[in-house]
Amino acid sequence: MRLDGVLFFPVTPFDGNGAVAEAVLAKHVSDGVAAGAGGVFAACGTGEFNALDLTDYTKVMTTSVAATQGRVPVFGGAGGPLPMARAIARAAADSGADGLLLLPPYLVSAPPSGLVRYVREVAAATDLPVIIYQRGNARFSPAAVAELAALPNVIGFKDGLGDLDLLQRIILTVRAAAPSGEFTFFNGLPTAELTVPAYRGLGVNLYSSAVFAFAPEIALAFHKAVTSGDDALVRRLLTGFYLPLVELRDLVPGYAVSLVKAGVRLRGLDVGGVRAPLTDLTPDHLTTLRHLTTTGLHLATT
Numbered sequence: 001m002r003l004d005g006v007l008f009f010p011v012t013p014f015d016g017n018g019a020v021a022e023a024v025l026a027k028h029v030s031d032g033v034a035a036g037a038g039g040v041f042a043a044c045g046t047g048e049f050n051a052l053d054l055t056d057y058t059k060v061m062t063t064s065v066a067a068t069q070g071r072v073p074v075f076g077g078a079g080g081p082l083p084m085a086r087a088i089a090r091a092a093a094d095s096g097a098d099g100l101l102l103l104p105p106y107l108v109s110a111p112p113s114g115l116v117r118y119v120r121e122v123a124a125a126t127d128l129p130v131i132i133y134q135r136g137n138a139r140f141s142p143a144a145v146a147e148l149a150a151l152p153n154v155i156g157f158k159d160g161l162g163d164l165d166l167l168q169r170i171i172l173t174v175r176a177a178a179p180s181g182e183f184t185f186f187n188g189l190p191t192a193e194l195t196v197p198a199y200r201g202l203g204v205n206l207y208s209s210a211v212f213a214f215a216p217e218i219a220l221a222f223h224k225a226v227t228s229g230d231d232a233l234v235r236r237l238l239t240g241f242y243l244p245l246v247e248l249r250d251l252v253p254g255y256a257v258s259l260v261k262a263g264v265r266l267r268g269l270d271v272g273g274v275r276a277p278l279t280d281l282t283p284d285h286l287t288t289l290r291h292l293t294t295t296g297l298h299l300a301t302t
Contacts, residue, residue, distance in 0.1 A: 003073060003184065005038025006216075006223045007208045009046040011261045012060055013271035020052075020059045024271055028213075028264065029067040035216040040068050044077035044101050046210050046260050051275035057088055061095035075131065079103030082118060086125035099129035101158065104138030112144035119148050129153050133188060135160030142166075142173035149174050149183045158188035158208070162195065168202055190256040191249060193222050194242045197234070200226070210256070211245070214263030215293055221300035233299075241296035248288055254278040259289060266290055 010032060013024035029040060042064035043049050043057050052060065061076045068074050076092035078085050078100045089100055105118055115138055123130045130153055134140050139161065140148075148154045157174075159167050167185075174183055187199040187207035196207055205227075212219035218241060225233035249255045257274060262281045264271045266289065273280045281289065 003039045003206060006036065006212050006219050007039045007041060007186075007206065008032045008037035008212050009041045009044055009208055009210055009260075010064065010213055011257075011264055011271050012043065012047040012052065012056075013269075014275065015272060018272075018275070020056050020063075021272065022059055022063045024269065025060065025063045026067040028269060028271065029064050030069075031269075032212065032216065033068055033071050035212075036220055037072055037212065037216075039072050040064055040074045041101055041208065042074060042076055042097075044075075045103070046213060046257055047077065048257060048275055048278070049077040049079065049103060050106075051278075054084075054087060054091060058091050058095060061092055061097055065096040073098040075099040075101050077101050077103055078122060079133075080106050082121060085118075085122045089122055089126040089128065093126050093128050097128060099131065099155070100126065101131045101133055103133050104136055107137075109137045112139075112141040115140055116144050116147055119154065120151070123151055123153055127153060129155040131156040131158055131184075131186070133158045133160060135188065139166075140170065142170045145170045146173045146177040149178060155182070156184035156186060158186040159199075159204075160188040160190075162189050164198060164202065167204070171202060171204075191242060191246050193219070194238060194246055196222075196226055210260045211242075211263075211296075213260050214267050215296060215300075218293075218296040218300045236299050237296070240299050241292060245289075245292055245296075248285060248292065251285065252279065255281070255285075262286055262289055263293060266293060 010028050013021040015021040043060045065074050074097050076097045078088045145157055185204045187204055189195050192207040209219045222237050249259055258278055258281055
C-alpha cells in the first residue's frame with residue numbers, strides 16, 4: 001500500500017432528513033478517484049467525523065470502500081474517547097478500509113506519555129496501519145513519535161499544528177531511531193497547499209487537499225506545478241486562489257469544513273449542509289466562494 005499524489009478527503013453528504021446520503025457519497029468518492037486522487041480519507045475532519053455516530057461511520061466507510069473499488073487506498077478517521085476510538089478502528093477494518101487516520105482525543109489535554117498510551121491502545125485494537133494526527137490538543141514530543149514509530153502498524157505522522165521547528169525535530173528523531181525504516185510524514189494543515197512549499201523544505205511532500213473535494217482541477221494543477229518546479233504557477237495559484245480562500249475560511253470557526261461542503265454543492269453535487277455545531281456559509285460568503293472557485297479554475301487551466 002502506497003500513498004502518493006493528491007490525497008482526497010471527501011465530505012459526508014446528508015439528505016433532507018439529515019441521514020447519510022450513501023448514493024451521493026458513492027458518486028462523490030468514485031468521481032474523486034476517477035479524477036486522480038492518490039488516496040481516499042473518509043470520515044475524517046472534512047467528512048465531519050466529529051458529528052458521526054458508529055452507524056453513520058460504518059455507512060460512510062462501507063460506501064467509500066465499495067466506491068473506490070480497490071483503485072487507491074482508503075483510510076478512515078478514528079479518534080475521540082478511547083472506547084469509541086477502538087470501536088471505530090474495528091468498524092473500519094470490518095468495512096474493508098486499508099488504514100486509519102487517528103485524530104486527537106477530544107476535550108482533554110494530555111502529556112506526550114498519555115498520547116503514546118492512547119495511540120498504543122487504539123493501534124492494538126486493529127491490524128490496520130495507523131497514521132497519527134498531531135493537531136490541537138494532541139501535541140507529540142519527538143521522543144513520543146519515535147516510540148510510536150517503532151510499533152509495527154503505526155506508519156505515519158500527519159502534522160496539523162504548523163510548528164515547523166517541532167516537526168523538524170520529530171523528523172530528525174524518528175529518522176535517527178530507524179534510519180532504514182519506512183515512516184511517512186504528511187502536511188495536515190487546513191488548506192494545506194498554502195504551506196506546501198515550506199513543508200517540502202523539510203522533506204514532507206505528502207499533504208491533504210480539501211480543495212480536491214470540490215475543485216480537483218485546481219488541486220491537481222497545483223500539485224503538478226509544485227512537483228515539476230513550475231514556481232510561477234504555484235505563486236499564481238497561491239496568490240489568486242489559495243490565499244483568499246484561507247482568508248475566507250478564517251472568517252468563521254468551522255469554515256474549514258463548511259467551505260468545502262459548499263464548494264461541492266456549487267460544483268453540482270447536492271451533499272446537503274453541515275451538522276451542528278458547524279454552520280453553513282452565509283449568502284455573501286457563498287458568493288465569494290463561487291467567485292474564488294471560478295478564478296481558481298481559470299488560473300489552473302491558463
